[in-house]
Amino acid sequence: MPASATNAPRVAVLADSDTRWKWGALTARRLLPEGAEVRLDGYLLRGRATPTARQLREVGVRADSLREVTAVQFLSALPEEPYDVLVLALVGGGVQAMLHGLKRAWQGRAERPVVVTGYVGVVYEKLADGLLLRHGADLVLANSRQDAERFRAVYEGVGADAGAVTEVALPFLGGEPYTGEHDPCTVVFAAQPSVPESRKDRAYLLDRLVRHARLHPEREVLLKLRSKPGEHTTHLEELPYQKLAQKAGPLPPNLRLVYGNMGEVLDRTDLLVTVSSTAALESLHRRIPTAVLTDLGVREVLGNHHFTGSGCLVSWDQLDAGHRPEPDPEWLARQGVAADGDYATAFDAARERIAKLLGRPGGLPPLTPYYTNETAPGYLPGILARHHLAPDGSPLPGAPAADKEPGPVRQIVRRAARGAYRHGVQRVAPVIRRMGEL
Structure with missing residues (x-):
């Protein structure tokens, strides 16, 4: 049964970077009725861009709980939690992997949360690719009227259902209007x-x-x-x-x-x-x-x-x-x-849609992404494999155990590997590129 049927709404956000955590967490709060008490649980997908403690402090968005997980750990834990809404604040490939993994994890269940995804900001590249990787969520948020029109055109152009596209706005707009030059300028x-x-x-x-x-x-x-x-x-x-x-x-x-x-x-x-x-x-x-x-x-x-x-x-x-x-x-x-003044009502349509979905008799239907093993057999398996998932959304052999946290030694090795990766990106790669230009 959804959490909202018994107590305060519960929302989960899965994010893979600091900026997506900010977008996801702020969006989650805007999706629930104004002034409602909300329990927000955050999950940070382990990867190259997992935010540091400093980055999380700078974002300034607090959660009731926050932990780092692998895709397999998340897919194992989520079905046991009575969430109302799940916000997938990930790159397109991550969203697609979670949609397929969740579809399998929720098989046979009468109740599941409303799944929401979208974009952190301006969508200026990979429009079709990114959108089709997000297809299958209950709501695909568009940050403007222009984006909503573009998103629907892409989905309709490939014969996919465009009903999930919902116009909202960026959740972090706000602050006091500019009143004039400061001293100093x-x-x-x-x-x-x-x-x-x-x-x-x-x-x-x-x-x-x-x-x-x-x-x-x-x-x-x-x-x-x-x-x-x-x-x-x-x-x-x-x-x-x-x-x-x-x-x-x-x-x-x-x-x-x-x-x-x-x-x-x-x-x-x-x-x-x-x-x-x-x-x-x-x-x-x-x-x-x-x-x-x-x-x-x-x-x-x-x-x-x-x-x-x-x-x-x-x-x-x-x-x-x-x-x-x-x-x-x-x-x-x-x-x-x-x-x-329009910004104050920017999330009204999304709230109404979520309320309607949560009140649907018999629960929500299974997730139905556009990409399947029939529509994209040469593309989808690779997307899922990056997150240790098989083509049917199940964990691949050798995937990190869903119920096991890494020990101290493994955590040290993981941090060292992440540091080495970042060092390679910021120091070694530019040197190699310059050498290649000689």
Whole structure:
């Protein structure tokens, strides 16, 4: 029986990185009735991007319980818990593996939680691939009207049921609206782990930020970083700006590197500059002047093509000269970031859908992902195998025991292996790449 039938609603979130934990946990709270007491249990999927304690503190979203699990451990534990809602805050392949694993785990059960998934921010690449890997959840959340239309078109285009697509908004928009310039005027560059990718482009952006700070010594210029060297977030970061800054020499006294919650940084921001970070949507929602850079081109690989029509595309030369972009109101409305009161009701449709599903006589039907051994026999088995699952969703032979926590020695080895992996990504891989260019 669902937990809501007897006491406070219970929600579980399975996440594979700090940013997805933030999205999943905040989404989970928004999906339940306003003011309702909710028990939130968090599960962190063990992998290369499992968040550190520091990253979790920075996210600032607390859970009633939080533990690290493998896919097999999660699939073993979840069916025994009376959850109302399960939020899968994972990459597409992780979502697909969980859908198949849960379908098998819930076989023959009359009751199961409503399964919800979606995207952390701007969807600018692998649209069809990512969406079809998420198909099969009861709700596939779209963060804007534009995304909802695109998502339905993809599903309908392949003959898949598009009924799960539900329009909401990013759950972390909010904060006080911008009321005018601070003293000192503060310019923030929101860095991204993988955009742009090359050393040359990242060094260029850092150089322009340094030049802007020197050109405007009266301003405070902040380089907002997502993670510290050795940590991983949603995307790999081979060339952290911290290391580029060390090699660039002394920084201007009015330029600082900062970490912390983006919302708190935006509280003192007068101009947000980025290539394509979701932080731009947070900034626009608060009516903070927001610039999306065109210096490296307007290209799909950068993600800034998403902002065509926004009125925010601008170059560093224009910003140095004092230009402030003016966002287009219609574009803002389609992105779900207009702070005009609509945001307060953005999750109403999702709440209504969840309530209807939980009240369905006889419980919910089995999960039915679009990808099966019949529709994608050359693709699906590999997706499942990455999470130690067989094509039918059962654990593969040799998969980590679901009921056994690793001992102290294994935990030490695992941490060392994760550190070695991160070292390889951030130090060895760039060296090999440079050697290959000789």
